[in-house]
Amino acid sequence: MSKTLIRGAKVLGGEAQDVLIDGETIAQVGTGLEAGDATVVEAEGKILLPGLVDLHTHLREPGREDSETVLTGTRAAASGGYTAVFAMANTFPVADTAGVVEQVWRLGQESGYCDVQPIGAVTVGLEGKQLAELGAMHDSAAGVKVFSDDGKCVDDAVIMRRALEYVKAFGGVVAQHAQEPRLTEGAQMNEGVVSAELGLGGWPAVAEESIIARDVLLAEHVGSRVHICHLSTAGSVEIVRWAKSRGIDVTAEVTPHHLLLTDELVRSYNPVYKVNPPLRTEKDVMALREALADGTIDIVATDHAPHPHEDKDCEWAAAAMGMVGLETALSVVQQTMVETGLLDWAGVAERMSYAPAVIGRLEGHGRPVAAGEPANLTLVDAAYRGQVDPAGFASRSRNTPYQGRELPGRVTHTFLRGRATVVDGKLA
Incomplete structure (x- = not known):
């Protein structure tokens, strides 16, 4: 040894x-x-920090190995200080069965660079119509405890309620991509002054906030856990703050890019700034930082979304949404939170290691730097x-x-x- x-x-x-x-x-x-x-x-x-834990990573394998694999993604994670990542379900095929989540889990074991905990899809094929095999994925070797259709919103309230009821039985959590689809048809960026000037379809804040409001009420009604992915607006912060004040079991994450970047960057028409949810305003950025500092937002999660060159090096409207983030996350948090005095390093450990492991029920990670x-x-x-x-x-x-x-x-x-x-x- x-x-x-x-x-x-x-x-x-x-x-x-x-x-x-x-x-x-x-x-x-x-x-x-x-x-x-x-x-x-x-x-x-x-x-010295406990190993970082990312609750929101896209490793793309199986199906999109041209953009990332479990091996390359975990190498990127280790480079960024991560010892565990949760792999989102929007692969090809979708991780909506025990077989697919076990495949991802085993690939993670073979990589050796960090632990990989698969996230299972909430609905079959991410189509939002029928619950996936939540129990079978939980009972599999992968032991799935987090379920998400990330990339798509579970917009049907009945399906969302059933998912919350189902995962409650084994202490699981549903991680929601909060985006009302009918309010974001053709959306290209944040709806506001910049989108109006550029003539790009707007993604309004209310499309996020309305889903969060509905889902925290559903979680309260069911008595289950709900987690809000990549929260991005000041209004969303207030809804989560209100829900926590009522004792609702809700947690939320913010990405590094939403802590630093604003929609003003879209004026360059550079598709590298195209992401879902979109970059918001300076007011939103400041509200997100304050919410992360006061604990309204529980964790930082990267939403690491790799894309091959051809999917980004094109005109804005045709470009894929997403940014890579595993290798820069800690630096962005240091700049936006530590160097501004909003968090100390112990606070960073809480939001990037301890709390993500607790939310994801991940054993062996997010532990104190202590003997034993x-x-x-x-x-x-x-x-x-x-x-x-x-x-x-x-x-x-x-x-x-x-x-x-x-x-x-x-x-x-x-x-x-x-x-x-x-x-x-x-x-x-």
Whole structure:
């Protein structure tokens, strides 16, 4: 069993400590620990966090291996400091049966770069008409606990109610892509001043907010758990805040890009900024940051959505929606939340590790940096500054909105159960 001594790291941004890893477990946390026969990682001035957990990743396999595979996606995840990701169900075939989710789960085990927990579809084929095999997916080797038709909204209230009732039996959660389809037909960007000036079809905030309002009331009625994917508007924040004040079991996520970017960038007509839900206004961005800071929004999730070059390098209307995000997420959160004073590093750990693992009922991840805990860890050089160069990404796709932008922070090491998957910023 190998040993590693991480020497002098600021655990959760606090006092410098040494962390001794023995095999798959943290053996000791303290000062002045003896290295013995352990490999030493000099970490003075760096931040040590529990391994990050992403509740919203698109790995594309099976079916769209031209944009991403489980292997390339987990390599990108490890590069970004993640030790576990939840893989969305909108694959080809859709992950709506025990067979498909087990395939994704096994591919994740074989990759070795981070754990992969499949998310099962709520409805057959993501068509919104008939519940998928929720119980069979839960009872499978993959042990699915999160279900989502992400990419499409479960817009039928009866189907949504039935899904909430079904998952309640085993403590599962339905993760909703909140988008009223009839209000977003032909939508190309956020509905507002910029869309009017550009002549692009608008995606109104109410299309998100109306579904969230309905679903939190359904969750209250059923007594079940609902999770809101990629919340993006100030109005959505207020609805979730109201629902939590009533004791409704609702959680919500925000993406890094919705914490930083606004719809003003669409003036360039660069399809790299085309995403669903769309980039919103500066007012929305500020409301999202405040909500993440005060706990109304529970977690940061990447919505890592890789696309091949030909699906993005085209005119705006024909371009696919989505951005890659696993390799830049922590840097964006550092810039928007830590460097603005809205969160400290312990708060980052809560929103990018602890809480996602709790929401997804994921064992072995999102654990404290303490003796006896699994050695799933991320070491960050927060003082680093550098321009984003997608040529160096581990992801198979390059559709990042941050190309050429200077972002802070760099993951130098990632450990999955004590084994280094990233060493000195490079994949092991």
